[in-house]
Amino acid sequence: MSGYHQIQRIILWFLLVCCLLVLTKYILFKRSPEYYKNYFAHQDSHKVISDGWKHANLKPFSTIYLFYKSKRLREEYKYDNIGGNIIGFMPLGILLPALFFSLRNIWRVALASFCISLIFETTQLLTGLGSFDVDDIILNTAGGVLGYIVYLALKKIMGDDHSIENSP
Numbered sequence: 001m002s003g004y005h006q007i008q009r010i011i012l013w014f015l016l017v018c019c020l021l022v023l024t025k026y027i028l029f030k031r032s033p034e035y036y037k038n039y040f041a042h043q044d045s046h047k048v049i050s051d052g053w054k055h056a057n058l059k060p061f062s063t064i065y066l067f068y069k070s071k072r073l074r075e076e077y078k079y080d081n082i083g084g085n086i087i088g089f090m091p092l093g094i095l096l097p098a099l100f101f102s103l104r105n106i107w108r109v110a111l112a113s114f115c116i117s118l119i120f121e122t123t124q125l126l127t128g129l130g131s132f133d134v135d136d137i138i139l140n141t142a143g144g145v146l147g148y149i150v151y152l153a154l155k156k157i158m159g160d161d162h163s164i165e166n167s168p
Contacts, residue, residue: 009099012095012098012099013099015091015095016092016095016096016099019091019092019095020116022088023088023089023120024120026084026088027088027120027124027130028120028123028124028127028129028130029129030130039128043128045126048126048127048128049125049126049128051128052124052125052126052128052131052132053125053132055131055132056125056131056132056133057131057132057133057134057135058132058134059134060134060135060138061135061138062135063133063135063136064082064135064138064139067081067082082139085136085139085140085143086139086140086142086143086146087143088140088143089113089116089117089139089140089141089142089143089144089147090143090144090146090147090150091147092109092112092113092116092143092144092147093109093113093143093144093145093146093147093148093149093150093151094147094148094150094151094154095147096109096112096113096144097109097148097151098151106145106148106149109144109145109147109148110141110144110145110148112144113140113141113143113144113145113147114137114140114141114144116140116144117136117137117140117141117144118137120136120140121133121134121136121137
C-alpha cells in the first residue's frame with residue numbers, strides 16, 4: 001500500500017471514529033455531564049429497563065406518522081428529529097464501504113447501519129439514556145443507505161484510480 005493510501009485510510013478511520021463519537025453524544029448523552037453523574041449514582045437498573053419497555057415504540061412508522069399528523073409539535077422539531085436520524089447516519093454509509101471492501105454492497109451497508117442503530121437503541125433501552133424507537137432504526141438505516149448512494153456518486157466522480165480499493 002502506498003504512503004498516499006495509508007494516509008487516506010488513517011483519515012477515513014479517524015473520520016469513522018469521530019462519526020461514532022458524535023452519534024454517541026447526540027443519541028446517548030444529550031444532557032450535561034452533571035445530569036449523568038447524578039443519574040448513574042441513583043438509578044435502579046431493573047426499574048430503568050422496565051420503564052424503558054413501557055415507553056418503547058415497537059410499532060414501525062408510528063412515531064413518523066405521529067410527527068406527520070401532529071398539530072402540536074413545531075415543524076422545526078419534526079424535521080430535526082426525522083432529518084437528524086437520517087443525516088446522522090449518512091456518513092456511515094460513506095465511510096464503511098470506503099474502509100471495508102466487504103461492505104461495498106447496498107444490502108450490507110443497510111445491515112451494518114441497522115446493527116449500529118440497533119446497538120444505540122438497545123443501549124438507550126438498557127440504560128434509560130433515551131427511549132427505544134423502531135422508527136429511529138428505520139430512519140438511521142435509511143440514512144446509511146443514502147450515504148452509500150453518495151459514496152457511489154463520489155466514487156464515480158473521482159474515478160477508481162483515486163480509490164483505496166485499488167491498493168493492495
